[in-house]
Amino acid sequence: MNGSTHRRCYCRDAHTGKPLGKKCPKLTSRKHGSYSIRQELPPREDxxxxxxxxxxxxxxxxxxxxxxxxxxxxxxxDTDDHDSLQRLVTLLEEIGNEKAPLPDIEETRRRLRAGLGPRGSLTVGEWLDAWFASKKRRRTTLNGYASHIRVHLKPRIGHIRLDRLNVVHLVEMFDGIADDNEVIAAEDQARREQTARCKPSRPGRPVAAERAKLVEMKPFRKVTGPATRQAVRRTLRAALNSAIAQQLITFNPAAHVELETGKVFTKEDDSWLHPETISETFRRLLATTDLPPITLRDLRHVAATLAHGAGGDIHTIKETLRHSTITLTSDTYTSLLPEVDHAVAEAAAKLVPRSLGPRPKRTR
Known part of the structure; x- marks a missing residue:
């Protein structure tokens, strides 16, 4: 297909006002005027x-x-790839009309190979969709992939450009999942307690009001356990390996992010110890004391509350608990102690101005 460059200026005839075009005498100077290009494209269907x-x-x-x-x-x-050629022609027409910059050649090549539109920067979400559409697996495997992509990967990292995805993004994603787990556990516990209050334990108890509160609460939800988090990472790692094979990226951050395996407690030989064993040991030790009932997990909440009561600021507690937002820390883990509540009230009372002496008597 033919293409050419040419030089022209926008000078006009002093008498007629018409453009001089190629007849402009100043065009003999290379510094006069500007250059243009024109490239023939494949004809339309008509x-x-x-x-x-x-x-x-x-x-x-x-x-x-x-x-x-x-x-x-x-x-x-390719000469026999009519679909890709038409997509490229449409791309050039849109760029010409919008006067937009020409796209990077290698980026456009990668998008065409991935079966995506030739324009724009490929995001993680776009690649996950394309990768999943190309998978031929058992239905159960595909259902797992779809769940990981829909629930975790696209909402948290789908907007990030594929070639800019790094380990930090994935650490933040899994930290966010852990934070959500704590919120879900707290909400589920609150619902269980409210459900117990809805059961009429004695005559005259206002069950209707308690049930109305239960209706307004969120339903029970499952936390994302260590096994599921590992499965999410495997799905992402497989998708990114395919992206490397197609030369879309050169590094797979999912292969380098470290996750908890669930082995928080181990035996002396570093073998796996079921968490319930530790919880049961903690309950036996608690039974030998005069302390009020508390679970092993509740110690996290108590530590945060005591730190706040001792004067620790919310930001420090947030960093200690590794929360993603300070709102989660203040709303869920730092309920005020009565002493702190009293101290705040006293501090506020001191700001109220007091009279310096007896008020003068009125004279009639």
Whole structure:
């Protein structure tokens, strides 16, 4: 297909006001006017011609560079790949109309290979969709992939550009999942307690009001356990390995992020110890004391509350608990102790101005 560069100016005849075009005598100087390019594109289905044109180049070198760029984009499609060629032509038409910059050649090549539109930066979410659509697996395996992508991966990292995804993004994602687990556990516990209050234990108890409160609460939800988090990482790692195979990226951050295995407690030989064993030991020790009932997990909440009561600021407690937001810390784990509540009230009372002496008597 033919293409060319040419130089023109916008000078006008002093008498007629018409553009001089190529007749401008100043065009003998290379510094006068600007360069333009025009590249023929494949004709439309009805046979009409179409082309890519752009003007305003200061030098012939810049104009020739863009013309070569357009030709290289058209060459990305194989001679027998009519669909890719049409997508590239549509891309160039849109860019020409919008006067937008020409896209990167290698990025466009990768998008075409991935079966995506040739324009735009490939995001993690777009790649996950394309990767999942190409999978031929058992239904149960595909259901697992779909769940991981829909529930965890796309909502948390789907907006990130694929070539910019790194380990920090994944650490933040799994930390967010852990934070959500704590919120879910707290909400589920509150619902269980409210459910117990809805059962009429004695005559005259206002069960209807308690049930109304229960209706307004969130339903029970499951936490994302260590095994599921590992499965989510495996899904992402497989998807990113395919992206490496297609030369979309060169590094797989999912292969380098470290997750908890669930082995919080181990035996002396570092073998796995079921967490319930520790919980049971803690309950036996608690039974030998005069302390009020408390679970092993409740110690986290108590530590945060005591730290706050001792004067620790919310931000420090947030960092200690590794929460993603300070709102989670203040709303869930730092309920005030009565002493702290009293101290706050006393501090507020001190701000109220007091009279310095007896009020003068009125004279009648």
């Amino acid at each position: 046979g009409t011609r179409r082309s890519f044109s752009r003007a305003g180049y200061d030098t012939l070198k810049a104009a020739q560079g863009d013309l070569d760029h357009v030709r290289a984009l058209l060459a990305l499609a």
